[in-house]
Amino acid sequence: MTCQECHDFIDAYIDNELDVAASILVKQHLRDCTQCQPLLESRKALRSLLSNPQLYFEAPESLRGRIQSALPVAPRPAIRREKMRPINPWLFVPLGLAAAFAILLGLVFINQHAPSRRSFKRSAYGQTMVRREAKILTNGS
């Protein structure tokens, strides 16, 4: 590894962002090269200065409250309000007519397809009921 390559990779090296093979090459170069060693020391010194926790800021407590009170209840309140329009009362007229027509159709259908009293009497259950009815009338007379 050349000194230029070492300089190119030294930041990734100290940040543990190099793969193992490249990391070993940089490490070996830094061990043997007295010209590149001061750069490593400089980086370490800078890192030491920047590790001071006072460089990290804590958000004021008032900001947390401001944000929580400013958050809307739902993520898309504006869109929802647009969809909630008042219903036009004239819409009920065609709806009512359609409902009445549907009921009328239903009644006609039932009338045509409901089993008649004659067909009921012809069925096995119907005949049993007729016989039972006749027997009750006979006994009663």
Next chain:
Amino acid sequence: MTDEQTRVRFEALMLPLMNDAYTLARWLMKNQEDAEDMVQESYMRAFRFFPSFQGTDGRGWLLQIVRNTCYTALESRKLKQKEAPLEEEAEELEDPAPLPFVSLDKKATIKTVRDAIEGLPADFREVIVLREIQGLSYKEIAEVSGVLIGTVMSRLARARHQLSLSLLERKESGQL
């Protein structure tokens, strides 16, 4: 998921990250008042886009929004005109000459270090804060800043070098 559940999930995931968001905004905006406004605006934006958030890296996602919110504000105020252009800075990396090392004193005062960081161009300041203060990986920084990992690596090298030079100048002028 109901609206109430969405809000509960948002608060559980995002509110604990407020110090990270504030730290980045504080360094980019350089003052407390602007930083607070940027964090609040960022949280409103994040909440609006939260239903589409599918990832697991909430911190990276939020920091990206904070970063973009700050840059939008800086650009609208034309504060960035004073900063060094990013792309031109990156082009200069073609220079094959290695960066000279800088001997630093570890006893620098916190104010001097803060002043030196604030004196960096916004792009350098951003990468220093994300890496050194927030501890993000190169991949995470690339996602937050919207650049390639190689750009993160080269920008970080230049930023560290410039910061070292700035601290050395302050040392020579008796501030350290």
